[in-house]
Amino acid sequence: MAIRTEPFILNMGPQHPSTHGVFRMKVTLDGEVVVDLEPVIGYLHRGIEKLGETRTYTQIIPLTDRLDYVASMTNNFAYVLAVEKLAGIKIPERAEYIRIIMAETMRISSHLMAVGFFLNDLGAMMTPVLYMWREREKLLDLYEMVCGQRLTYNYMRIGGVSHDLPEEFLPAMKKWVAEMPRFIDEYDQLLSQNEILLARTKGVCILPRDTAVSIAASGPVLRASGVKWDLRKADPYSIYDRFDFEVPVGTVGDNYDRYWVRMQEARQSVRILEQAIAQLPEGEVCAKVPKLLRPPVGEAYGHIEAPKGELGFYLVSDNSIAPYRFHIRPPTLINLTALKDMVIGWKVADLIITFGSIDVCLGEIDR
Amino acid sequence: MTLLEQFQLWLGGIWPDWAAYIVPGIVGILVVLGFVVISVIVFIWYERRLLGRFQIRLGPNRLGPEGIFQPLATALKILLKEDIVPAMGDKIIHWLAPVIVFVPVLMVFAVVPFGEKAILADLNVGIVYVVAISSVSAVGIYMAGWASNNKYALIAALRTVAQMVSYELPVVLAILGVVLMAGSMSMTQIVTAQTLPFIIFQPLGFVIFFLGTVAEMNRSPFDLLEADSEIVAGYHIEYSGMKFAMFYLGEYGHALAYACIISTLFLGGWQGPFLPPIIWLMIKVVAVFSVIVWMRATLPRLRVDQLMAFAWKGLLPMAIINLFIIAAEVLLLPEITPWIIVAMNFVFAGVLIVLWSKLFTLGGGRVEV
Numbered sequence: 001m002a003i004r005t006e007p008f009i010l011n012m013g014p015q016h017p018s019t020h021g022v023f024r025m026k027v028t029l030d031g032e033v034v035v036d037l038e039p040v041i042g043y044l045h046r047g048i049e050k051l052g053e054t055r056t057y058t059q060i061i062p063l064t065d066r067l068d069y070v071a072s073m074t075n076n077f078a079y080v081l082a083v084e085k086l087a088g089i090k091i092p093e094r095a096e097y098i099r100i101i102m103a104e105t106m107r108i109s110s111h112l113m114a115v116g117f118f119l120n121d122l123g124a125m126m127t128p129v130l131y132m133w134r135e136r137e138k139l140l141d142l143y144e145m146v147c148g149q150r151l152t153y154n155y156m157r158i159g160g161v162s163h164d165l166p167e168e169f170l171p172a173m174k175k176w177v178a179e180m181p182r183f184i185d186e187y188d189q190l191l192s193q194n195e196i197l198l199a200r201t202k203g204v205c206i207l208p209r210d211t212a213v214s215i216a217a218s219g220p221v222l223r224a225s226g227v228k229w230d231l232r233k234a235d236p237y238s239i240y241d242r243f244d245f246e247v248p249v250g251t252v253g254d255n256y257d258r259y260w261v262r263m264q265e266a267r268q269s270v271r272i273l274e275q276a277i278a279q280l281p282e283g284e285v286c287a288k289v290p291k292l293l294r295p296p297v298g299e300a301y302g303h304i305e306a307p308k309g310e311l312g313f314y315l316v317s318d319n320s321i322a323p324y325r326f327h328i329r330p331p332t333l334i335n336l337t338a339l340k341d342m343v344i345g346w347k348v349a350d351l352i353i354t355f356g357s358i359d360v361c362l363g364e365i366d367r
Numbered sequence: 368m369t370l371l372e373q374f375q376l377w378l379g380g381i382w383p384d385w386a387a388y389i390v391p392g393i394v395g396i397l398v399v400l401g402f403v404v405i406s407v408i409v410f411i412w413y414e415r416r417l418l419g420r421f422q423i424r425l426g427p428n429r430l431g432p433e434g435i436f437q438p439l440a441t442a443l444k445i446l447l448k449e450d451i452v453p454a455m456g457d458k459i460i461h462w463l464a465p466v467i468v469f470v471p472v473l474m475v476f477a478v479v480p481f482g483e484k485a486i487l488a489d490l491n492v493g494i495v496y497v498v499a500i501s502s503v504s505a506v507g508i509y510m511a512g513w514a515s516n517n518k519y520a521l522i523a524a525l526r527t528v529a530q531m532v533s534y535e536l537p538v539v540l541a542i543l544g545v546v547l548m549a550g551s552m553s554m555t556q557i558v559t560a561q562t563l564p565f566i567i568f569q570p571l572g573f574v575i576f577f578l579g580t581v582a583e584m585n586r587s588p589f590d591l592l593e594a595d596s597e598i599v600a601g602y603h604i605e606y607s608g609m610k611f612a613m614f615y616l617g618e619y620g621h622a623l624a625y626a627c628i629i630s631t632l633f634l635g636g637w638q639g640p641f642l643p644p645i646i647w648l649m650i651k652v653v654a655v656f657s658v659i660v661w662m663r664a665t666l667p668r669l670r671v672d673q674l675m676a677f678a679w680k681g682l683l684p685m686a687i688i689n690l691f692i693i694a695a696e697v698l699l700l701p702e703i704t705p706w707i708i709v710a711m712n713f714v715f716a717g718v719l720i721v722l723w724s725k726l727f728t729l730g731g732g733r734v735e736v
Contacts, residue, residue, distance in 0.1 A: 010518045018596040032522070032671055121596045123668025125587060130422040196588055196667045199728070348522070349597050349670045 007035050010348075014043045018121045018352045021362030025351075032347045037340045041333075044366035052326030057083050057158060057293045060326065064313075065152035067328065068364040071110040073102045073143075074306045076156035081237060082302025082313035083158045087295035092284040095160035096239045100276045101173070102146075102155065103304070104269040108180070109136045110307035111220075111262040111269075114359035118259060119191065121356035122200055128191065135183055138176055145169050158293060160286030170277065177273045184266055192263070201255035205342040205354040208253060212338065219309025220261045221335045221358055225253030231305035238304075242279070243272045255350075258357040292321050299325075308332050308359055330364040370484045371395050395487050399476045407619040411438040413653070414619075414660050421664035442612065450608035453516045460514035465606070465613035467507030471500045472620035479627045480555050482637050482644035493554035494542055497628055498535070501583070504621065505531035508592060508602050511614070515605035523592045523601030526671055530582060530591060533678035538579035540686035544572040544693040545632045558636035566633040567709050571689045571716035573633045575682050577655075580629060582678070584621040587663035591671055626655040680727050685719055 013024035022043035028036035048067070052060045064075040077099055084091065113136065116129035140150045145166055147155040155162055191197055207217070212225035222229055230247040232240040248264030250257030295317040303312035309331025316325035335358050343351045368376075371391055379387040412427070412435055419426025427434035452461050478493040480486040490496050505527055512524020546552055548568060549560035566573045582589035593601035603614045630636055630651035637644030669677065692715055696708055 008518060017599060029522075031525075119667060123587065123590070123594060123596055124666065125663060127422050127664050130424060134423055190665075194667065196669060199673055200667060200670060347670055347672065349594070349668070352597050 005031065012351075013040075018356065019362075020117065020356070020360055023355075023360065023362055023365070025355075027348070027351065029348065032349075034343050034346055034348065034351050037343060037351070039336065039339060041362075041365050044362045046367065048367045049326050049328060053322055053324070056321045057295070057323065058291075060323070061156065061158075062152065062154045065154055066363055067330065067367065068110075068306065068308060068311070068332075068361040069151060070113050070361055071106040071307045072151065073153050073155055074106045074110075074304065075311065076153065077103050077238075078302055078304045078306065078311045079313045080156045080158050080302075081304060082300050082315050083293070083295070085302050086298060086300035086315050086317055087158070087289075087293060089159050089287055089289060091160050091287050093281045094164075094283045095285045095287075097276050097280045098161050098165060098285060099156060099238060100240070100243075101273060101280075102143075102161075104272045104276070105139055105142070105173075107269045107307045108266045109139050110359075111266045112136055114220075114307075114356075115187070115191075115259060115262050118353065118356040118359070119197075121353045122197065128187070131187065131190075135176075135180065142169065142172055142176065145172070157286055157289075159289035160284070162286070164285045170280075173273075174277060177270060177277065180270050181267065184263065184270070188263060192260070197259075198256065200349075200353065201259060201357075203252065204255045204350050205346055205357075206252055206254045207338050207342050211341060212253060215334065215337050217309070217335050217338055218331050219306070219335065220258055220265065221309065221338065223247065224250035224257035224261045226251055231303060231310055235303075237302075243275050245269075245271050255353055255357045258359075262359075294319050294321055303329070306331055308361065308364070309335055328364075328367055330367065332358065332360040333365045336360055336365065368484065369486050369489055371487060373484075399487060400473060403473060403476055403620055403623065404616070406623055407616055408438045408442070409435075410619050410623060410656060411441070411615075413656070417657065417660050418664055421661070445612045445615075446609060448608040448611075450610060451605070453605050456516040456605065457514040460510045461605075462610070464507050464511035464514060465610045465617070467510060468504050469507075469613045469617040469620065471503040471507075472617050472624055474500045475624040476627070478554050479624070480558055480631060480636055481648055483555075485637075485645070486555060489553060489555050492552045494546065494552050494557065494632070497554075498539055498542065501621070501624070502531065502535060504617065507617075511606070512602040515602070517605050519598040519600070520602050520604050522598050523594075523604075526591045527585075527602065529671070530585075530589065530674060530678075533675055534579045534582040534589075534682070537575050537678060537682035537686040538583065540683070540690050541569075541572045541576035541579065542632065544569050544690050547690075547693050547697050554631055554636075558631055558638060561635045561638065563705060563709075564633060564635035568705070568712060569633070569689070569693060570713055571685065571719060572693070573629075574716070574720070575686045575689065576633065577629060577658075579678075579682060580625040581659060581662065582674070584625050585618065586622065586659055588666040588668050589674060590663075590668060591674060594668060596668075622656060622659060623652065626652040626659070629655050676727075681723055685723060688719060689715075 007028050007030040010027045010029050011024065012027055013019040014022040024040040024043065026038040026040060027034055048063050052063060055063065061076055061079060064079045065072040067075045112132035116132040119128035120126060143153055144150050146169060147153050147163060207221065207225050209225045209227060212222050213227060226249055228247055228249050231237065233247055245268045248261050248268065250261050297317055297319045299316045301312055301314045303310050310329065311331050312329035314327040314329065315323045318324040339355060339358060342354050374391040375387055378391060416426040416434065427437035430436040430440055452458050475497055477487040478490055478496055508527045509524045512520040512527065545557060545565055548565060549557040551557060551560065585592045593603070603611055606614060627648070630648055634651045637648045639647035692712070700708065
């Protein structure tokens with residue numbers, strides 16, 4: 001005789017160790033099995049889009065730092081690209097290269113954090129995270145060297161970057177880039193063939209290719225599902241067409257693929273970094289741009305392949321000093337919409353790791 | 368005759384019989400209690416420092432030399448905390464649960480032999496007593512989860528029952544192998560029977576027993592009861608102050624107790640050359656505990672259905688086969704040189720473990736809802 005049971009609703013978050021911020025999930029559970037899920041967002045809403053309409057174009061840059069604070073320089077990058085597109089500004093070569101170096105180191109740092117916290121959600125009790133923080137820490141020192149900040153950099157400017165690289169930066173960066181492959185091998189050795197990790201992630205919470213495309217997922221989540229779509233290749237912005245790198249693609253779209261794609265992308269970023277550092281030219285780092293920029297009437301959409309997916313900024317100018325409309329396309333908000341489809345029928349533990357595998361950043365989702 | 372009995376006999380010559388019977392008992396209990404509490408404090412410090420090393424950080428190192436007083440500060444802080452009972456919780460059960468978790472852990476130490484004669488009660492069914500008493504903790508954990516009126520705690524409570532009951536079986540079957548070989552259930556005789564430690568005779572039994580006990584003491588990778596990334600803190604989510612400290616003590620006491628039992632059953636207990644018995648036992652206990660911490664620092668957690676599969680499809684059949692092999696060896700080859708049995712058992716263990724890892728996957732998948 002089957003015992004009659006009834007599902008119950010569990011409120012996970014906003015305060016929960018694995019919600020990576022203040023995300024809330026209203027989960028209906030049947031025992032351990034997830035029957036229904038309702039994501040609730042907005043606990044970190046700061047009205048950045050509205051705030052942007054009252055700031056000058058330059059003043060918006062620090063606001064973008066507060067979106068995805070794990071990779072804040074990438075946000076600067078996407079934003080200044082949009083403004084440069086809007087105002088038609090050409091930027092110096094050296095600035096382009098510096099931006100690439102920053103964006104790719106940011107990608108490595110963000111992916112390391114994502115994998116580390118994914119393992120934390122799996123229950124590996126801080127160890128992988130702390131190993132990955134070791135590398136991120138060195139990177140933060142490098143950023144501090146460049147712009148004096150460790151988390152919210154405010155480094156890129158419309159027309160270039162705010163400061164040139166200091167003398168001691170390049171040798172330190174070269175050393176870091178040279179060491180990095182060895183450290184990624186180390187993580188691979190610890191994690192990639194771990195029996196428990198394989199059992200927990202292989203074939204778990206699959207995001208099928210069609211669903212991934214139809215919800216407009218992007219970044220590692222999309223590529224893990226087998227879609228070879230990377231804006232650096234698909235729509236080469238900045239100077240990405242000059243570098244030789246591959247786009248790693250998953251096969252099934254399960255949690256393991258999402259983990260694996262991130263590890264491989266970190267390797268590819270190291271390749272790009274090596275090339276960028278070797279080719280780095282001398283010269284100006286910022287174009288001559290008026291202090292109070294008044295772009296011509298029009299609209300522009302600048303998008304880049306941020307670590308977490310396609311990050312876009314949509315700007316409408318009415319020829320005043322502030323944008324008429326300032327809209328952000330946060331990648332993780334859109335990737336997050338796949339969560340419910342992925343986890344129905346799986347266990348609570350799978351829900352947690354799948355949420356971790358999407359690699360969300362609440363600063364970006366709630367804006 | 369154990370030291371306690373000698374003490375009783377000596378006191379019986381001076382004091383009336385009832386006093387001579389009770390007082391040494393109380394003294395013995397206090398000594399063991401002191402040993403457990405102090406060891407637990409040292410173990411907490413040791414785990415935090417060791418975990419720090421595994422995680423390329425230092426761990427607590429401010430309070431006293433090498434941070435040795437940090438657990439005392441933690442204990443003091445916990446003592447000063449407010450004791451909160453959830454509004455809709457079951458107050459009596461909520462109060463009783465930590466006691467029921469902690470007391471059985473202390474009672475296990477009654478039969479742990481710290482030396483040839485240093486044992487509180489040399490029961491002739493010592494190991495059965497250990498199995499019976501340590502299972503009681505599961506009831507306490509279930510009570511804690513139920514009385515907390517919290518859904519996380521309830522999930523943890525139900526996980527507890529499943530996990531504890533499942534892992535009891537392979538553990539007991541692995542113990543039976545030891546009992547067969549030692550020819551006794553008394554802890555002292557199991558130790559004295561080990562001219563060579565049983566880990567050499569029964570590698571498979573050791574692996575099963577070790578994994579089973581790690582699961583029983585709810586340590587990573589089997590720490591589903593408190594799975595901080597899933598169900599926050601599990602069964603003790605609604606506990607604070609001294610009651611929480613009881614759980615904490617219970618958890619580490621459990622680890623200490625099982626490390627003692629593993630050392631006694633498989634590593635030769637207090638036996639060893641040159642050093643005094645208690646030191647040998649502590650060396651083995653610390654070694655076992657270090658391996659447990661190592662596992663905690665390295666491995667991710669299993670999912671609940673995989674945990675069950677691991678117990679029922681993995682450990683249990685292997686434990687049964689192991690028991691049959693040991694029984695056959697004890698029955699058919701009693702006079703053979705030990706080293707042949709050792710070689711045979713290592714081959715069996717290797718073959719079985721390889722076979723199982725090929726044959727069965729941790730499986731478990733999506734449920735249609």
